[in-house]
Amino acid sequence: MNFDTVIIGGGLAGLLCGITLTARGQRVAIVSRGRSALSFSSGSLDLLSHLPNGEAVTDLHAGLARLADLAPMHPYALLGPERVIEYAREAQRLLANSGLVMQGHIEKPHFRVTPLGRVRPAWLSPQEVPVAPSPGVHVGIIGIEGFLDFQPALAAAGLRRLGVTATAHEMSLPALDILRDNPSEFRAVTIARVLDDEAQFAPLCDALHALSQEHDVLWLPACFGLTDNRVWTRLNEALPGKVQLLPTLPPSVFGMRMQTLLQRQFIKNGGIWLPGDEVLNTTVSAGRVNALWTRRHEDIPLRPRHVVLASGSFFSNGLIAERQGIREAVLGLEVQQPERGNWTRDDLFAAQPWQHAGVRTDNTLRGWQNGERLENLYVAGSVLGGFDAITQGCGGGVCAVTALHTARQICAREDLQ
Structure with a gap:
């Protein structure tokens, strides 16, 4: 050939x-x-x-x-x-x-937030990834019940050390119960295959609505968006507050x-x-x-x-x-x-x-x-x-x-x- x-x-x-x-x-x-x-x-x-x-x-x-x-x-x-x-x-x-x-921007790096609530300089990041927030912003760190690859309490503690007001929460989504029964399968990529389904958008939105009213911004683990940012865009249109996503342990949805x-x-x-x-x-x-x-x-x-x-x-x-x-x-x-x-x-x-x-x-x-x-x-x-x-x-x-x-x-x- x-x-x-x-x-x-x-x-x-x-x-x-x-x-x-x-x-x-x-x-x-x-x-x-x-x-x-x-x-x-x-x-x-x-x-x-x-x-x-x-x-x-x-x-x-x-x-x-x-x-x-x-x-x-x-x-x-x-x-x-x-x-x-x-x-x-x-x-x-x-x-x-x-x-x-x-x-x-090539001339000026931004500081992206890591899953542990720290900041790292970066050249380019997905649009969903949060940058270092202002001290006056109240951030809600939202985990998923049973999902071990993202610890909202650790992320919130890291942000508080930076002077940011942050509170950790967990949400439960019934559609993920079948994955939750097998911890080795309960990973960001397998969760994304569920939450990227159109049928799961309304339950996800409902689970976040009240929390979105309590905080200026919600940060979730990146557990949806395997091929595009459609779900993230729709959440930001439907919820009263802003939603951003943090990368999880690999394999990574963003990667x-x-x-x-x-x-x-x-x-x-x-x-x-x-x-x-x-x-x-x-x-x-x-x-x-x-x-x-x-x-x-x-x-x-x-x-x-x-x-x-x-x-x-x-x-x-x-x-x-x-x-x-x-x-x-x-x-x-x-x-x-x-x-x-x-x-x-x-x-x-x-x-x-x-x-x-x-x-x-x-x-x-x-x-x-x-x-x-x-x-x-x-x-x-x-x-x-x-x-x-x-x-x-x-x-x-x-x-x-x-x-x-x-x-x-x-x-x-x-x-x-």
Whole structure:
């Protein structure tokens, strides 16, 4: 099977790259092992909240310029501040065109509220997610009886520590009784499959009406809205007070919605989605990847002109940690990593050196195999090295920015041919 581009990995980076390339008329296939880390995310995306030295980033332009000195192998440093900002703006447009209208602004991060009532800086968040409220606002935190993945009392306590008036409540919805009988099935996603049903809107609205009169705003766990925000919009139209949603423990409704809508856009553009599959073997000659063999198509190789590795980090098995070191799992690309004895620090809550491990690339995001740069192999997303997605608050941004840079490199080379 011949393709212009084959993308290994169906998460945020792989999908944004695929959507961009298919919009340019390319024949693109995405090989996806299963649900990506995106389905387990909060649905909010970070761009850059802290520098490697721990300094908070309040001015993105200045922060990106400083990053080049502090972490020259960070993907942002390889691309340069102007490109990072340009790609971030483009990513926001792509998300909106795929049905994901987000709140947030590239120049000024907002502070989203976490399920524990704390605040975290973010670049983009779903419209439903609350930002840090004013001290005078009375917030009602509404849990669902028997739902253990969201604790309204903990969220309310966290808000009160921030000086916000918050009260915890629980509601009972009879339609969920069948799920409540099996705690392992009583999760946000399974609840959403019930509450997204049109027949459940009136009971949900009735359960919230009195509470909405008592508070300025109600915050609920994100247990509806798997494919759109229709239920949330209708609740805000029907109730006297405002309703907002907090992400729950994974799998996340917001993350799964992002995965679903981006995947739908990729297929709508003409992309080929190969689910439940993985690359088992590759043929490389003369510095190029010529063929990929997958588990489900082992007798029929995929023959691409370009390959994008967006296989994810340790969580997605794109990177594998072994006794002797960390390796890239698909092509055996060269990995930048600390010495084996320096993977961790004694302080559990400190930034850990192993988080910086990942594939080494140049500023075109092409990787090396056995000392040779592969001319048609690009790397994007969290499989890259040189950054700490958690402590630097840049995971979603790195995925989006490197995906679009990779797509641009491929398109530029196609235009020259």
